[in-house]
Amino acid sequence: MPAPTPATSATPARPVRRRAGRPTAAVLDQGGITTAALELIGTKGYNGLTMAALARSLGVAPSALYNHVSSKDDVLILLMDHLAAMVDVSAFGSEPWESAVRRWAWSYRDVFSEHTPLIPIIAVLPVANAPKTLAMYESVTAGFREAGFPEDRIISAIVALEAFVFGAAYDVTAPDDIFDAGSLASQVPNFTAAVDRLALEQHDRPTDVAFSLGLEALISGFGALRA
Amino acid sequence: MPAPTPATSATPARPVRRRAGRPTAAVLDQGGITTAALELIGTKGYNGLTMAALARSLGVAPSALYNHVSSKDDVLILLMDHLAAMVDVSAFGSEPWESAVRRWAWSYRDVFSEHTPLIPIIAVLPVANAPKTLAMYESVTAGFREAGFPEDRIISAIVALEAFVFGAAYDVTAPDDIFDAGSLASQVPNFTAAVDRLALEQHDRPTDVAFSLGLEALISGFGALRA
DNA sequence: CCAATAAATGAATGCCATTCATTTATATCC
DNA sequence: GGATATAAATGAATGGCATTCATTTATTGG
Missing domain, CATH: 1.10.10.60 (Homeodomain-like)
Incomplete structure (x- = not known):
């Protein structure tokens, strides 16, 4: 250019x-x-x-x-493909599979958490319309293959990880008091107790704790599939 | 008439x-x-x-x-709270933790896959505004607690599962050819090979395969946390 | 040199959520 | 039991929005 x-x-x-x-x-x-x-x-x-x-x-x-x-949706597609190129896939090929997946997923979540209105679009858009997104998939797929991942399960694993990433991206934007039951608290004692208990832990980002918990479970679950 | x-x-x-x-x-x-x-x-x-x-x-x-x-958004909130009441939480308290989580997650995904436009709303809406959603959380939390789940991690685990469910709900609505790279196929050989390999398996619902794969990983990863 | 084309303008068009003044049957209060 | 307040409807704006279209005109290719 x-x-x-x-x-x-x-x-x-x-x-x-x-x-x-x-x-x-x-x-x-x-x-x-x-x-x-x-x-x-x-x-x-x-x-x-x-x-x-x-x-x-x-x-x-x-x-x-x-x-x-051709439309405003077209602008949104351009945007999301641009963002896909900002996702960090560099660890695939240079780091062990586990940490490569970890880096990719955190980066993916961070990029899209600032752009959640694009998620409904990227989640269902045919990859043929998004070359940079496709390039990201290629890097990730290659990384899975090199790590000995069974070929017939690579796409399913990526799809599952992506689903988790997109959902987690929304969580980042949620208000801090999202789990405050307010006047209904007494009617949901187990829930309230669990929320209070989490609050005691004093995490700076409760959202990150949940993301880490889920991501590590996925990584170790999928890691067991490797040859 | x-x-x-x-x-x-x-x-x-x-x-x-x-x-x-x-x-x-x-x-x-x-x-x-x-x-x-x-x-x-x-x-x-x-x-x-x-x-x-x-x-x-x-x-x-x-x-x-x-x-x-008060607004159209208000209508959407009413809708999503109504749908939350349709999610099957009945297995909590009557079945082992693993199968209860399984039933809940599949049901949750199925309900919202028909209503993906509500996901951006439910994902960030304070529970105080959605009593039926809150009731769902109470059932799930109680189920986790009774299963010996460490209390300070219950909310994080639920949040992670929910994130996965929401992302997977979008996948259900994606077109079948979403992974067809079209004319760009030759530039992404690893990806194309993996997609073709999955297609060989002839699953009626590739989406369900990915959901099952991810869900089982989350269940076994979280299950290990129990007392 | 001429015709086709690409890339801009600005004036519609139609859909959509939301607001507002108005109307009036019912409920409440003295 | 009559006055009054209120809840719940009407229909006519209002303003924002994406999108279309006829038109204009400099550049490009034959």
């Missing part, structure tokens, strides 16, 4: 009142749209990600976006 | 042109709204669940709904 993408700078890009017609160089492309969307999400959150706001941040009319993406 | 009784019946409930003013008996309540929404979702899916369509199915003006719910 020789041409550096324009219009992705931090400048708000006020309505530039560009004339219509084919410009000297294209103002927009999918890469620029993706990074602008990412920046917008960073400042305004997913509620602030509207086609109008996205266009404004690029100094362009909303309808102009549709020359490069 | 206009049915005289509106609300929650199977009839489409045409605009009944009711007069304004306080009626003899309330036409609407949260229970009726919930079951009407459920029926609407069953026929038109979640895209068909609009406040206007919901009101029409109840034979009422859209604005009338706001006397009983």
Whole structure:
């Protein structure tokens, strides 16, 4: 990619009142749209990600976006594929299987916990539409195979790990008092006791404790399948 | 043939042109709204669940709904709490811990796989706002405690299991060809080989294989924690 | 040089959730 | 038993949103 993408700078890009017609160089492309969307999400959150706001941040009319993406869902697909490339798969091939899976899963969860609105999309999107996501799967699959994982179970294991990762990504965004039963506490004594007991442990991130617990169970359970 | 009784019946409930003013008996309540929404979702899916369509199915003006719910999100919360009550927790207390967890998790996944749009809501909603969900947690917690599970880890284990269940619920709705790399297949040989290898197994539900694999790993990993 | 094309504009369009003033039967209070 | 407050409905806005379309025009390829 020789041409550096324009219009992705931090400048708000006020309505530039560009004339219509084919410009000297294209103002927009999918890469620029993706990074602008990412920046917008960073400042305004997913509620602030509207086609109008996205266009404004690029100094362009909303309808102009549709020359490069077919819908807002298309923007979300670009985003999620971009994020997939940020997931750390580097440990596969350089570290033992257990720690490689561990690094991958933690990284995967951390990346998507900031982008939970994309989870419903990535969870059901055919991989053919997401090349970087596909590349991630390739690295992970190769790592499983090299570690002696039975080939007919590799995909199932990855799918299971991914399911756990996506669900855990939501947990990260949950409010701290999510398990506070409030006025109903007396009606659910076992639950309340268990919640209180966990609180006594004084973990800085209860969410991380649950993630670690589940992940280690999956790793040791799956690890037993290896040759 | 206009049915005289509106609300929650199977009839489409045409605009009944009711007069304004306080009626003899309330036409609407949260229970009726919930079951009407459920029926609407069953026929038109979640895209068909609009406040206007919901009101029409109840034979009422859209604005009338706001006397009983504060927003559409409120409707979704009612729905998900209703669904939580359909999850099978009956095995806790009557069966060994392993099979009780198994029954609960499969049931939980099956219920929410038909209602994935509710997952982002239930995953982060404080339990105080969802009494039936809370009741489910109480049953599960009691089951863990009676099985000798260390009390300070009960909540973490449930959270981890739930995360897995939610992620797996999405998988159920994914298209069958989700792992078909298409024209990119040659660039991801390990992945493609693993996918083909799984396909050879001829499972009727590949999704169920992955769910079972992950669930059994979690059950045996967590089971080891018991006294 | 001319025709086709790519990439922009801005003005609709239609859907959707939500709000508000208004109406009126019923319930409550004196 | 009459006045009054209240609950629950109506229908007409309102504003936000994604998306479409006719139009414009600089560039590119034959």
